[in-house]
Amino acid sequence: xxxxxxxxxxxxxxxNLDAARDLLIEDGVVHAVELPGRFRGLEATQIDARxxxxxxxxxxxxxxxxxxxxxxxETVLTGTQSAVAGGFTAVACMAxxxxxxxxxxxxxxxxxxxxxxxxxxxxxxxxxxxxxKGEELAEIGxxxxxxxxxxxxxGRPVMDANLMRRALEYCSxxxxxxxxxxxxxxxxxxxxxxxxxxxxxxxxxxIPNAAEDVMVARDITLARLTGGRVHVxxxxxxxxxxxxxxxxxxxxxxxxxxxxxxxxLTEEAVDGYxxxxxxxxxxxxxxxxxAVQEGLRDGTxxxxxxxxxPHHRDEKEVExxxxxxxxxxxxxxxxxxLKLVESGIxxxxxxxxxxxxxPARILGLPYGTLSLGAPADVVMFDPTGTWKVNPVKLRSKxxxxxxxxxxxxxxxxxxxxxxxxxxxxxx
Amino acid sequence: xFTQRHFLGIAGLTQEELLxxxxxxxxxxxxxxxxxxxxxxxxxKTIINLFYESSTRTRTSFEIAAKRLSAxxxxxxxxxxxxxxxxxxxxxxxxxVAMRPAAIVIRHPSSGAPHFLARLVDCPVINAGDGTHxxxxxxxxxxxxxxxxxxxxxGLTVAIVGDVLHSRVARSNMLALTTLGAQxxxxxxRTLLPAEFRSWGVELHTDLRQGLAGADVVMALRLxxxxxxRNFFPSTEEYSRRFGISLAALAEAKPDVLIMHPGPMNRGxxxxxxxxxxxxxxxxxxxxxxxxxxxxxxxxxTTQTQEVVEVEPTVRDEAAA
Numbered sequence: 001x002x003x004x005x006x007x008x009x010x011x012x013x014x015x016n017l018d019a020a021r022d023l024l025i026e027d028g029v030v031h032a033v034e035l036p037g038r039f040r041g042l043e044a045t046q047i048d049a050r051x052x053x054x055x056x057x058x059x060x061x062x063x064x065x066x067x068x069x070x071x072x073x074e075t076v077l078t079g080t081q082s083a084v085a086g087g088f089t090a091v092a093c094m095a096x097x098x099x100x101x102x103x104x105x106x107x108x109x110x111x112x113x114x115x116x117x118x119x120x121x122x123x124x125x126x127x128x129x130x131x132x133k134g135e136e137l138a139e140i141g142x143x144x145x146x147x148x149x150x151x152x153x154x155g156r157p158v159m160d161a162n163l164m165r166r167a168l169e170y171c172s173x174x175x176x177x178x179x180x181x182x183x184x185x186x187x188x189x190x191x192x193x194x195x196x197x198x199x200x201x202x203x204x205x206x207i208p209n210a211a212e213d214v215m216v217a218r219d220i221t222l223a224r225l226t227g228g229r230v231h232v233x234x235x236x237x238x239x240x241x242x243x244x245x246x247x248x249x250x251x252x253x254x255x256x257x258x259x260x261x262x263x264x265l266t267e268e269a270v271d272g273y274x275x276x277x278x279x280x281x282x283x284x285x286x287x288x289x290x291a292v293q294e295g296l297r298d299g300t301x302x303x304x305x306x307x308x309x310p311h312h313r314d315e316k317e318v319e320x321x322x323x324x325x326x327x328x329x330x331x332x333x334x335x336x337x338l339k340l341v342e343s344g345i346x347x348x349x350x351x352x353x354x355x356x357x358x359p360a361r362i363l364g365l366p367y368g369t370l371s372l373g374a375p376a377d378v379v380m381f382d383p384t385g386t387w388k389v390n391p392v393k394l395r396s397k398x399x400x401x402x403x404x405x406x407x408x409x410x411x412x413x414x415x416x417x418x419x420x421x422x423x424x425x426x427x
Numbered sequence: 428x429f430t431q432r433h434f435l436g437i438a439g440l441t442q443e444e445l446l447x448x449x450x451x452x453x454x455x456x457x458x459x460x461x462x463x464x465x466x467x468x469x470x471x472k473t474i475i476n477l478f479y480e481s482s483t484r485t486r487t488s489f490e491i492a493a494k495r496l497s498a499x500x501x502x503x504x505x506x507x508x509x510x511x512x513x514x515x516x517x518x519x520x521x522x523x524v525a526m527r528p529a530a531i532v533i534r535h536p537s538s539g540a541p542h543f544l545a546r547l548v549d550c551p552v553i554n555a556g557d558g559t560h561x562x563x564x565x566x567x568x569x570x571x572x573x574x575x576x577x578x579x580x581x582g583l584t585v586a587i588v589g590d591v592l593h594s595r596v597a598r599s600n601m602l603a604l605t606t607l608g609a610q611x612x613x614x615x616x617r618t619l620l621p622a623e624f625r626s627w628g629v630e631l632h633t634d635l636r637q638g639l640a641g642a643d644v645v646m647a648l649r650l651x652x653x654x655x656x657r658n659f660f661p662s663t664e665e666y667s668r669r670f671g672i673s674l675a676a677l678a679e680a681k682p683d684v685l686i687m688h689p690g691p692m693n694r695g696x697x698x699x700x701x702x703x704x705x706x707x708x709x710x711x712x713x714x715x716x717x718x719x720x721x722x723x724x725x726x727x728x729t730t731q732t733q734e735v736v737e738v739e740p741t742v743r744d745e746a747a748a
């Protein structure tokens with residue numbers, strides 16, 4: 001089966017391509033990328049991409065799909081429906097399910113669910129510690145054999161430095177990264193938002209930047225000690241960005257991601273006790289947002305990941321300190337990233353790079369590119385198409401977004417996995 | 428004029444609104460001095476006191492305020508309610524609202540709980556203390572007490588001493604006092620004194636005597652003993668030695684300094700008995716004024732469909748009768 005996507009602009013950062021090109025897909029694989037018109041007359045399904053960007057399918061290296069165990073928040077099916085609607089063709093899902101993904105059986109179960117959903121590719125991330133308790137190593141080898149592609153206790157920091165050291169040493173045998181949720185729990189001291197003027201005003205307990213910074217510093221030190229790969233998840237502070245920058249300058253195996261909410265919102269979003277602005281790490285100050293943006297610009301931060309964290313309404317419609325942490329992010333990630341393009345912080349190609357080939361390389365995946373022979377995971381989007389966020393209309397089963405009613409620019413038109421259309425917007 | 432549907436905090440209130448609230452409270456003060464301490468103003472209206480934290484003073488004060496206005500006051504405490512059966516705050520509130528109260532008075536350990544309810548239930552909500560956020564009726568009664576003694580608030584130097592970090596009383600008072608033109612000084616150990624408060628236009632002091640120098644009013648805050656366990660200070664003894672209000676510590680304050688405390692007091696910890704019971708103490712006046720303030724708030728929030736300027740004189744008429 002042949003598909004031609006014609007008349008669009010192809011952005012493929014892995015091949016430094018950002019030009020008017022037509023794409024020929026054959027049997028689910030990128031067969032040719034040529035100057036416009038080259039495939040005219042070819043017997044193929046024609047897709048007109050006039051005015052659109054054609055890019056590798058987006059890759060989100062940090063989501064929570066909630067299955068098994070929390071299917072009332074999200075399932076692998078609804079989560080991947082949300083993913084493809086946001087232009088993502090691959091997602092890596094964290095281990096804090098119930099049961100926790102700390103052994104091969106759970107890993108295999110998630111992959112089965114993904115096969116049944118048959119939308120985006122799903123790559124489980126295995127737990128670092130049994131039961132995410134931060135005490136004993138989980139069945140790391142078994143999970144990797146079953147299909148896990150990275151290790152993380154995400155949602156919980158690994159407070160035991162020696163456990164982290166061992167995990168880094170152990171994972172280095174498999175050359176997989178450990179994604180680290182950096183928050184010193186003693187310093188966080190039960191805080192529910194950023195420690196700063198807003199917390200003082202609202203009478204809410206604050207989490208200082210230092211809670212993140214000391215852990216990032218610790219794990220960079222352990223990367224130096226062990227040679228293990230540290231991937232800093234959802235970086236949120238000025239200090240953490242500086243530490244990662246320094247680690248990279250030293251040549252350490254350290255990578256980092258930032259979420260759209262951490263580069264788009266400040267702690268002031270919490271005003272009015274908005275539980276949809278409650279997350280871990282918390283939204284920080286404008287200077288931190290600027291530092292995260294600068295980290296994205298100068299390459300300190302490799303990837304943009306959503307930390308898509310669906311929660312039921314009942315878990316957010318409560319007192320602020322009782323509310324669950326996190327927001328859904330898959331369907332708002334691209335337009336929020338395009339705001340950085342509009343404000344000149346990233347070129348469109350750089351933005352696409354951080355949503356495609358960079359996370360793919362960190363995770364060791366052969367996706368995120370339109371190289372010849374690569375699987376035809378493709379997204380087509382209209383960079384100027386506008387829409388307004390209406391939580392009810394999100395595909396995710398959960399509607400917890402702080403971007404309610406935001407005007408977004410950047411509209412997904414079509415998402416394709418291995419040459420198969422998995423999402424197409426109407427009108 | 429005061430036209431808000433809810434009374435959630437001092438934050439956002441203008442000088443005019445604050446003065447109006449104080450004037451209204453003042454007009455209610457006299458009712459409590461009568462032999463028959465009751466007016467028919469809120470007859471047929473129900474006030475629900477929903478208390479998720481223990482309270483003697485505030486709950487009783489709201490109850491008495493409601494009863495002196497002839498409203499029916501219902502008290503619900505968390506330990507004796509469906510909360511112990513796992514009902515959420517929102518469901519509890521919605522059920523109570525379905526019984527058509529004129530207002531819900533809420534005290535809750537979570538900051539923002541009244542604001543959360545105000546957004547989601549169709550009934551005036553009055554904040555009787557939310558977590559470490561605000562305690563707006565306490566601030567009003569403090570202002571009323573100060574104004575009663577000093578004539579006005581503007582230009583006074585008010586020292587707030589103690590655990591400012593965790594104090595909703597301190598926050599509401601800081602907002603109210605600065606809005607009315609007082610100089611506010613916060614005094615306490617560095618661990619309980621967030622630097623962010625500087626941007627509120629107040630001074631921060633870690634030396635008690637320096638902070639008290641020239642003060643017109645001293646507000647002592649209650650020290651919660653469990654703070655010691657979280658290492659905010661080494662011991663209550665050391666705290667008391669450095670930050671307890673004693674006669675000696677007051678030497679540098681104005682000779683006619685007022686001593687206030689929101690209660691309940693830890694005698695010998697944040698305040699010495701000689702000070703608490705001394706001639707400068709207005710601690711019990713605060714309690715008396717609390718009833719008047721709460722009458723005013725209940726009245727303003729539950730009679731909003733009526734023209735405030737029309738109704739107010741009837742209260743005075745009854746007083747004259």
